[in-house]
Amino acid sequence: MTLYTQRSQNIFKTWLLMATFFGIVIAIGWGFSYAYNDPAILYLAVFISIFMNIISYWFSDKIALALHRAKPVDLKTSPELYRILENLTITAGLPMPKLYLIDDPAPNAFATGRNPKHAVVAVTTGLLERLERSELEGVLAHELSHIGNRDMLISTVAVVLVGFTSILSDMFMRSMWFGGLSDDRDRKGNAIILVIGLALSILAPVMASLIHMAISRRREFLADTSGALLTRYPEGLASALKKISSYSRPMQTATNATAHLFLESPFGADRKANKKTPWLVKIFSTHPPIEERIALLEGLRINRPAA
Numbered sequence: 386m387t388l389y390t391q392r393s394q395n396i397f398k399t400w401l402l403m404a405t406f407f408g409i410v411i412a413i414g415w416g417f418s419y420a421y422n423d424p425a426i427l428y429l430a431v432f433i434s435i436f437m438n439i440i441s442y443w444f445s446d447k448i449a450l451a452l453h454r455a456k457p458v459d460l461k462t463s464p465e466l467y468r469i470l471e472n473l474t475i476t477a478g479l480p481m482p483k484l485y486l487i488d489d490p491a492p493n494a495f496a497t498g499r500n501p502k503h504a505v506v507a508v509t510t511g512l513l514e515r516l517e518r519s520e521l522e523g524v525l526a527h528e529l530s531h532i533g534n535r536d537m538l539i540s541t542v543a544v545v546l547v548g549f550t551s552i553l554s555d556m557f558m559r560s561m562w563f564g565g566l567s568d569d570r571d572r573k574g575n576a577i578i579l580v581i582g583l584a585l586s587i588l589a590p591v592m593a594s595l596i597h598m599a600i601s602r603r604r605e606f607l608a609d610t611s612g613a614l615l616t617r618y619p620e621g622l623a624s625a626l627k628k629i630s631s632y633s634r635p636m637q638t639a640t641n642a643t644a645h646l647f648l649e650s651p652f653g654a655d656r657k658a659n660k661k662t663p664w665l666v667k668i669f670s671t672h673p674p675i676e677e678r679i680a681l682l683e684g685l686r687i688n689r690p691a692a
Contacts (some may be wrong), residue, residue, distance in 0.1 A: 404458065405596065444449050445537065446498045446505045451645060453638045455485035455507045462477040466513065470506060477615055478528050482506045491627045491653070495646040496528035497537060504532045509636070515628050523612060523622030524648060531612035536604045538647065601645045601671040608676055613685060623682035630675045645671040 408632060421613035449455075460467045474481050482496070482504035492512040498504035506528050516524065531537075613619035629649050650672045 387505065417678050421555075423475050442499055442537065446503065449495065449643045450485055450505065450507065451642055452640055453487045453489075453507065453636075455487045458484050458486045460592055462524040466521070469522055470529075473526050473529055473615060476596075477526075477533055479529060479533055480504070482532060483531075486510065486513075487636075487638070489636050490514075490623070490637065491634060492632055493636060493651055494524050494528055494648045495643070496531045497646050498532065499537060500535070501532050505606070506532075511632070515632075516625055519616075520625035520628065521617060522616050525616065526612035527608045527622055527648060528612075530608040531604070532616065534604070534607060534611060536608070539600065539604065585593040598671050603672040604682065605678065609682060609689065610685065613682060619682040619685045623679050626675055626679050626682070630679075647672075649675060 413428065458466065463484070470484055471481060479501050482498065482501075483506070485505060485507035487493075488508055489509040490511040491509055492515050494506070494508040494512055496504060496506045506525065508524070512521070512524065609622060610619075612622055616622075626649070633649045633653045635653045636651040644651055650670060
């Protein structure tokens with residue numbers, strides 16, 4: 386398998402998941418609007434969900450940096466780190482992102498921002514202490530790939546859809562308890578619609594969340610291969626992931642709100658080096674098992690330019 390083959394497969398699978406997501410949301414929306422017999426409620430739910438998530442997307446960088454108490458660094462305060470990021474940015478053809486440092490012994494990093502011109506890359510002190518230069522280059526290239534691939538946009542769309550299905554689910558469940566469904570439908574005894582609606586109200590948020598997590602995991606594979614393409618040295622990121630997997634303690638500022646942004650889960654739940662990751666962890670994690678990412682990188686073939 387080559388880098389280009391893996392990259393193309395990941396892009397195709399990501400958009401396939403998004404198309405499936407949209408299809409499920411449309412079906413759920415139609416079913417709920419039919420049960421309520423009031424399209425206006427559906428429009429309101431869509432508006433509220435989109436509005437809240439666009440605000441979150443617009444200020445995602447500030448929220449993430451504040452939650453993890455990240456401090457800005459520059460060429461004067463952290464020259465080696467800044468130079469590595471600057472060189473990779475030039476190679477990738479991207480604007481130089483803002484660089485931040487998180488005071489935390491857990492090795493990790495994340496990238497965020499609404500577009501490449503407003504991007505942020507943050508790394509922990511633990512990452513700088515444990516990684517060699519080639520490994521650090523692999524990690525930073527991975528984060529730049531998230532920026533170049535516009536992963537924040539796709540993640541935000543997915544979050545909007547998760548929020549949308551959750552709102553619809555909550556509305557339907559409340560109507561079941563407080564008699565909000567149409568009396569005409571109740572008199573007709575349309576038990577099938579009620580059963581389907583109830584099943585959707587229970588399963589829809591779970592299905593939406595699982596697809597969102599699957600999209601997040603697929604984007605991590607894509608960033609791994611794109612980052613390896615940028616450095617022309619997949620072994621660097623693979624070695625970095627091995628060191629990260631050996632540190633099992635969670636980040637001090639770990640939070641569910643920003644877990645999907647990081648190079649690896651800040652809770653340390655997926656860091657089970659040389660062990661088979663339980664299937665339940667795989668399903669409910671925003672990151673693919675770290676040993677699978679290492680295996681993928683070690684199996685990639687790349688032609689490096691002659692010295």
